[in-house]
Amino acid sequence: VEAYEKRQVFDIPPVNLIVTEHKSQIKTCPHCGKSNKAVFPESVKYPVQYGPNILASAVYCKNHHFIPYERISEFFEDIMGIKICPATIIRAEKECFQNLECFENIIREKLMISPVIHFDETGMKIEGKRHWLHVASNYKYTCYLPHSKRGAEAIDVMGILPEFKGVAVHDGWKPYNAYDCDHALCNAHLQRELTGIEENYKQQWAKEMNELLTEMKKYTDECKDQIKELDFEQIRALEERFDAIIMKGIEENPQ
Structure with a gap:
């Protein structure tokens, strides 16, 4: 052999569903006759359920790429052989929302001590009605708040700008200027x-x-x-x- 010519093919392996079975031992006390059962892991709540990787992937597809529920269901079945219904994805979204409450509070705390925060708001629709997505962010953290109001009422609910003492960067919209901090025009x-x-x-x-x-x-x-x-x-x-x-x-x- 004088030399080699190399060619590489990058691919992913077939996606196979892995089932993990949890067994809770049940024993009867020989003295009192009381039946005792071991506790399942906190995340294992039902006889049959999808795991966190599947649910997280579905929530990611819906909330980052804005793919409709039905199309996510079709994608999971076509690619992975998983029949996940829209209702399951919606429940996963609600659970994700609840689990992120603590993380959201951490983001607020980090932003509050930041020397500079950028503020903005943009129109959006929720269930067909006009709302506003309020944003507070720095180079690392971003806090979002959807609200039916655009001005001070929503800004107060977000709870960042009313207590902030650094530099608030924004578009000069009047409600922002009412808060007691330094201001900079975007x-x-x-x-x-x-x-x-x-x-x-x-x-x-x-x-x-x-x-x-x-x-x-x-x-x-x-x-x-x-x-x-x-x-x-x-x-x-x-x-x-x-x-x-x-x-x-x-x-x-x-x-």
């Missing part, structure tokens, strides 16, 4: 406003500011990737350009 919204000013009013300063903000973010990302601190002189130069552009904007819009 740059994505700011840049959209600048683009609108440039396109509708042909003001050059808006274009320059848009480009500068993009440059600032690029520089910051590069420093993060290289794990190095921001250069003081570079920061000062960027700030001077920022101030100069602001002055140009004020000159063009004196009122």
Whole structure:
């Protein structure tokens, strides 16, 4: 043999259902005649049930990929030979929701001590009715709250912003500004406003500011990737350009 030519095929093995049987011993006391039965594991509640891996996969398909219940049932039967009905998936969702209560509280606590949190809300429908999905997040954690209200009532129910003392980043919507913390305008919204000013009013300063903000973010990302601190002189130069552009904007819009 002079040499080898390699070719690789990546595949997954056939999915086979594994059944684990639990037996609870039943014994009768020879002295008092009382029957005693061993306790099943807490998660084993029924004579026949699906395990956590199957249920977690079904919940993942429904809530992350938004696949309808019937199609999930079809997929599981076609690929794995498992006949799981929509009602079982719904029960698994409810159980997952209850089990995550403790985890949700941990996320809230982590966000509360974060120096910066991003807040937003977006429209959605629940059972055909208008609701709002409220979001509070940082680089690592995200808390969601669906609510029928968009403003302060829902923000108070989420319970993060009313007690938060760091920097709240948002789109400048009025209810956010009512809370006692530092506020910062989301740059994505700011840049959209600048683009609108440039396109509708042909003001050059808006274009320059848009480009500068993009440059600032690029520089910051590069420093993060290289794990190095921001250069003081570079920061000062960027700030001077920022101030100069602001002055140009004020000159063009004196009122």
